[in-house]
Amino acid sequence: MTTTMTPGPATAPERKERPSAVTPAQLQSAGARRRQRWAQVKLRVGAVCALLVVVPVVLAGVLPLPGPNEQDLGARLLPPLTEGHLFGTDQLGRDLLSRVLYGGRTSLMIGVLAILVSGLIGIALGAAAGFFGGWIDAVVSRLLEAQLSLPLLLMLLLVVALFGPSIPVITGVIAIAQWPEVARLTRSLVLVEREKPYVAAAQVLGLHRLSILSRHVIPNIVRAATLVVLLLLAQAVLLESALSYLGAGPERPFATWGRIIADGQDYITTAWWLVTLPGLFIVLLVVGVNLVGDGLRDRTRRPRRRPTQTKEA
Amino acid sequence: MTTAPLLSVEDLTVDFGAYRAVDGVSFTVERGHTLAVVGESGCGKSTIARALVRLLTPTSGRIVLDGTDIARLPERRLRPLRSKVQMVFQDPYGSLDPHLTAEAIVAEPMRDRSRRDRHAEAARLMDLVGLPSSALDRRPAEFSGGQRQRIGIARALATSPDLLVCDEATSALDVSVQAQVLKLLADIQAERGLTYLFISHNLAVVRQISEQIVVMRSGRIVETGGTEEVLHAPRQEYTRALRRAALDPATMRGLKPRDVVRNLQAATAA
């Protein structure tokens, strides 16, 4: 249908309801929908993987398992799926599943505590550096850079060698290893937010700078920052595993995953489960947490309410 | 008997390192009046606005607001005076904290009052700018650009200021929304006797809303006077150039009247 355009007085074309040209196939393959679906998939798969690890670890005490340190020299190196030993046994006859679950408690606890500490320190220092600038930024940034330039694992081993492999020391050491990344991201986020007019408006209203930082800036960046902190949980667990594999991990009350792997490495060709199954737990947790983080980040938010209608714009 | 002007800016200079953004600018604004500051980008008008609300500290000069020179006061002594001069910002999308409700935004300067007082006052301010009180618990994302600008105005009025600095307050709005917001500002001025400093690059808007005008270029004042007079019969060549370049659809004759813009610039690219 064409409307001929002739120069002259203004005209208005007639109105009619028009059918949509969007096919169901196009709806399915549209970018926005695909991204949404993908984010959902990642979230679900990640949650399942992570829960597969976390739930048994948390429930370790109530599951009908032999104790993790119970030796049974008559039942050494049994393969997985043997009667009474789902994951098999190690060279001292200890049930592997039980060791992995109880060890996991310590690993997870260290991981969670470490990211809590590194998260708090990182966000606080990063926000202060980004917002106030000046000497605070100079000090924090130089500390950040210095730490990032040190070889991480060697540094951690040194600290453990000096102060002993106890749980508080290991947690502290991992937290210290991780805070620079959180701080650096938070600093960037705050630098961007700081230039926005609503921050200037708060200043014009007469708020103190610290108030502006805590009441306006931090609440707006905290979501992005905590996402990074969540992703660091995986890194914390990996770091702890690396430390305990190298023999610098906590030994009491239970050997953690890295140590279990270290203990089993001599038998890698004869009793593969001693190394592979704890490793699998680590992989599941790390992949699960990372997928959950990705899914949360990519998830598109549906607007909860329709825009406000008023008679004036 | 003449009363002192509400705002008197004397020889204001603002340097950013070696770059002089504002170079010895002086003007006054009478209580209850509106002064427009116009010019192209880089002329220093926004810098003046930021200096007036002390978002930056001028290098030298005086800003005498209601008898007190606030130009270089330390923050501690400036803070109690900040309530007298507030700002309406250009960007409706960045000037409101996205995670707060409209009520929290508007009631922000009233932290020391009771919760009930704050709520009542916030509702009153929202009503003043033409927004329903049902909008109080909504977040900026649920409002249109014009509505957000109204919230920004309500927030600026919450401290009962004497002077409102509008920094391109309608430049980012659609023309029909702009008309509504300009009317709102005029109504509020009539009702409360507020004084406005209106920064803009749009001469037609400035004609509508101001009585006095200051034309700026490269940090200096080029021309001042009554708005109507300066826009109708500008004296300075630069003002004439600005005026010529302003496209007023109502005065154009014929199709594609190229003469309106021909040779407005010397034959170079901008």
Add this chain to the structure above:
Amino acid sequence: MVAPIPHDEKVPILEVTDFQVELITATGVVRAVDGVDLVIRRGETVTIIGESGSGKSTTAMGVLQLLPADLAVYSGSVKVGGVDLLTDRGAADRIRGRMVSLIPQDPMTALSPVHTIGRQLGEAVKLAGYDGEAAQQRSLELLEGVHIRQPAEQLRKYPHQLSGGMLQRVLIAIALAGHPVLLVADEPTSALDVTVQAGILDLLLELQERTGVGILMITHDLGVARLVSDRIHVMKDGRFVETGNAEAVVARPQQDYTQRLLAAVPELGPWDDRPRPETALTGGGTR
């Protein structure tokens, strides 16, 4: 110099019929353009004017087929020189940058900051089929055609070294590299100062006078629309609510919406452009 464009007068440069653009977003299907018709012939400027959200930019991007394939669904017909872009899928890629060019909105961000002007203009010129020495010559010609002084020197510069107005002229030069018959200008002056804007609009009018190029102009500014257009379409919510000759739409708007829009534009009124005796800076401020 930019040569006049040979063109068959009987076939419109652009003929848009019943054009509809639907966008598939995460929250549903949005009908950004709801059935619009327009025609542009040689030497004509047709302007779509509207407020934010009206669909005017989407119309321009849709005509050029520049919207992401997994977002936009087109229907209707868009004929450039008689060829329907919606039925002939490869046609859009063939004509974009050649028969039809885009002049984008913000000159400060439309050019790559890490390449020189010469390099970016050169890319467009090479795409148009020039090589080596001829390409260099053509680049200089194009810059002269948009009234950039000392073009050889400017070719060596980076975008951050040029002002907004000069960058917009460079963008126009790039758009002209392929001898287009149609220019699509999406708010080409919104980001510029008013005196600079005047220069750019003058340039566009001059180019049209000289070469007969057609222009599809998108703007929210009624002054700009009135100045450069033969015809104006007023757009709201994806539809044209009023269409007509530029003079008629501005002087005698028929539709409610157009009347309200025009009423909302503040007036400057007539003025006296005679030089006055230069007094020292009119001092005294306010009285």
